[in-house]
Amino acid sequence: EVQLVQSGAEVKKPGESLKISCKGSGYSFTSYWIGWVRQMPGKGLEWMGIIYPGDSDTRYSPSFQGQVTISADKSISTAYLQWSSLKASDTAMYYCARHSALGGWYDYWGQGTLVTVSS
Amino acid sequence: DIQMTQSPSSLSASVGDRVTITCQASQDISNYLNWYQQKPGKAPKLLIYDASNLETGVPSRFSGSGSGTDFTFTISSLQPEDIATYYCQQYDNLPPTYTFGQGTKLEIK
Numbered sequence: 001e002v003q004l005v006q007s008g009a010e011v012k013k014p015g016e017s018l019k020i021s022c023k024g025s026g027y028s029f030t031s032y033w034i035g036w037v038r039q040m041p042g043k044g045l046e047w048m049g050i051i052y053p054g055d056s057d058t059r060y061s062p063s064f065q066g067q068v069t070i071s072a073d074k075s076i077s078t079a080y081l082q083w084s085s086l087k088a089s090d091t092a093m094y095y096c097a098r099h100s101a102l103g104g105w106y107d108y109w110g111q112g113t114l115v116t117v118s119s
Numbered sequence: 120d121i122q123m124t125q126s127p128s129s130l131s132a133s134v135g136d137r138v139t140i141t142c143q144a145s146q147d148i149s150n151y152l153n154w155y156q157q158k159p160g161k162a163p164k165l166l167i168y169d170a171s172n173l174e175t176g177v178p179s180r181f182s183g184s185g186s187g188t189d190f191t192f193t194i195s196s197l198q199p200e201d202i203a204t205y206y207c208q209q210y211d212n213l214p215p216t217y218t219f220g221q222g223t224k225l226e227i228k
Contacts, residue, residue, distance in 0.1 A: 061217075
């Protein structure tokens with residue numbers, strides 16, 4: 001069974017750093033792109049970027065380029081999303097999702113990680 | 120950048136009703152259009168890929184159609200468990216971009 005399990009909720013202060021994780025299982029982790037999607041409170045879905053764990057090839061949405069870093073450790077089947085200096089506007093639910101090998105859709109999703117940034 | 124315009128933003132319908140949601144792209148996207156369902160407090164779930172293909176395990180009351188710039192998502196007979204927000208999503212490969220529509224919140228009347 002394909003599963004993406006994300007790390008737990010985080011509460012941080014502005015200016016702090018953070019790295020959240022997404023662990024894949026039940027499939028060949030290195031053979032599928034993993035994407036990250038933001039959902040701000042009460043809002044819609046926004047695509048942030050994508051990584052191919054096999055070789056760490058990473059692409060970012062222009063809206064998020066330079067704001068976050070996406071990485072992966074294929075030895076432990078885990079993808080990451082990190083911030084070096086959080087802002088209150090980073091408060092959101094963040095989802096990882098597996099990109100289908102057949103086309104541009106996301107066929108399996110993590111449960112989400114809620115990040116709250118507040119002073 | 121390709122913009123996706125999804126309508127309506129909210130919709131109230133009765134059990135058994137036929138429900139239709141539309142998504143319009145700002146330029147031709149062929150059939151590169153997917154539909155997701157997001158129930159409250161849950162992650163999105165893929166329902167339809169490449170405009171009209173039903174994801175495995177998804178009930179046949181869900182369907183999609185369209186190509187080019189205009190797309191339609193239909194629930195043929197609304198069920199209580201279909202209460203959710205529905206999103207369209209387009210994709211392009213070069214460079215990889217994925218754009219979601221604004222979402223349609225579906226409620227039971």
